[in-house]
Amino acid sequence: MKSLIKIVLILGLFIGVYSCQQDDSSTIAPPRPYNEVYEEDILKIEEFLDTHYVTIDGDFNTVFTKIPDGGSQVPVSDMPELEFKEVNLHDITYKVYYLKLREGTGESPTRVDSTLVAYKGNTIFKGTVDGNTVYNQSVFEENVNPIWFNLDGVIRGWAEIIPQFKIGTYSSNTDGTISFQDFGVGVIFIPSGLAYFSASRPGIIPYSNLVFNFKLYNLKRMDHDRDGILSMYEYGDPLDVERFKKDPIDTDGDGRPNYLDVDDDGDGFLTKVEIKKPLPLLPGQGITLNYPFDPIVDNPSTPLVDETEPKGIPSASGDGTTPTRLRRHLDKTSKPPFTTY
Ligand SMILES: [Ca+2]
Ligand SMILES: [Ca+2]
Ligand SMILES: [Ca+2]
Ligand SMILES: [Ca+2]
Missing domain, CATH: 3.10.50.40 (Chitinase A; domain 3)
Structure with a gap:
């Protein structure tokens, strides 16, 4: 008896689904090409x-x-x-x-x-x-x-x-x-x-x-993922003036484009940590030195920047000026500049 009820229920379900589809196709026209x-x-x-x-x-x-x-x-x-x-x-x-x-x-x-x-x-x-x-x-x-x-x-x-x-x-x-x-x-x-x-x-x-x-x-200017880098710089290669005509870059290929990804290179360290730099006397107390960055010219509002400081987010080796450098938050082999945070 139980199994009969089950069969009737299942059959009812199929009929229900089938009739829904029928209704849908008869009332909603598919979009035109x-x-x-x-x-x-x-x-x-x-x-x-x-x-x-x-x-x-x-x-x-x-x-x-x-x-x-x-x-x-x-x-x-x-x-x-x-x-x-x-x-x-x-x-x-x-x-x-x-x-x-x-x-x-x-x-x-x-x-x-x-x-x-x-x-x-x-x-x-x-x-x-x-x-x-x-x-x-x-x-x-x-x-x-x-x-x-x-x-x-x-x-x-x-x-x-x-x-x-x-x-x-x-x-x-x-x-x-x-x-x-x-x-x-x-x-x-x-x-x-x-x-x-x-x-x-x-x-x-x-x-x-x-x-x-x-x-x-x-x-x-928006920073959708609040990782400290403006979305306009994360959408694509900042040096590419055509970047907004293309799909946004997804460095680690996890399906989240960089401008929506808090760990852009997928190395387990948050971008907002990787772009910080420790104060010399306060190890572990990172400050956001390397942002806002500009791909060519450093932003003058960035604190603690003078002629001896790197301009913008540096590469793993500390290169902060070469426009085509791989910035360390996009280099999954690099670690944040401090270990405690
Ligand atoms: Ca961002
Ligand atoms: Ca991603
Ligand atoms: Ca990001
Ligand atoms: Ca990372």
Whole structure:
């Protein structure tokens, strides 16, 4: 009897699983191929750029309007501020157009930094009215007040284009508020494959191309794994200007890229210990001398650095200046410079 109940239960389970799968396949369509969608997306985006002009107010807010028949307005596609970046993903070379309305004067964020931005996001979708092609625009999200975003946690199109801009300067006002000047301002036109693709989000239907007007006010360099080395230096070879186009480096091959790995060479010693140096009179009391480092020039804020000190994180043999040296936290045969910690 017991075994009969078991069989019935197991059978019920199988039927349950089977019917779930049936339900799933009948209600959720599989995503469309990326390349097929991109071919349509890029045509829509380029047609939009060809048929619309932009008006920009004193605060760099933008409005895109269809050029009327016979209109003399300059289409976006003819504006000298229009640039594009190619992004390789999904075996496709995506073209991401952006308007560089103002580049900014300060530093640029990398793909692993945090950014303070204000923005307005629009979807553009193509339709037909009285036999004529029209593009509707619809605001799905707006943050007039600046908000912090980690660029490694946002849609890919955003993470690729924001680093093409720079922050500006800022000053504190007597009422406690902060004023920003000369910051980067732009508009990005993102194909759906570098946005939410087949997923629907509030105000965004699947396969929507997105347009963002943004202002890049400020940035914060991130140290995701808190090992004392900024993520921008751990993402790839710091000497490689193309590093953010590649996959991040994983020195010990444990599946955690260096910028998320507290023991980068997998030798059992934490990176934050390996980049420290003991004070001569206090063995075991390491201080973080060798950070922040720059691959070429040592950071002047590093304490205790003078002409006799190594610059940046040294190799196991103490070489602190050769740009291509193997730094000791990436050399699994080297030990931290002190044994007690
Ligand atoms: Ca780090
Ligand atoms: Ca690793
Ligand atoms: Ca690390
Ligand atoms: Ca280590």
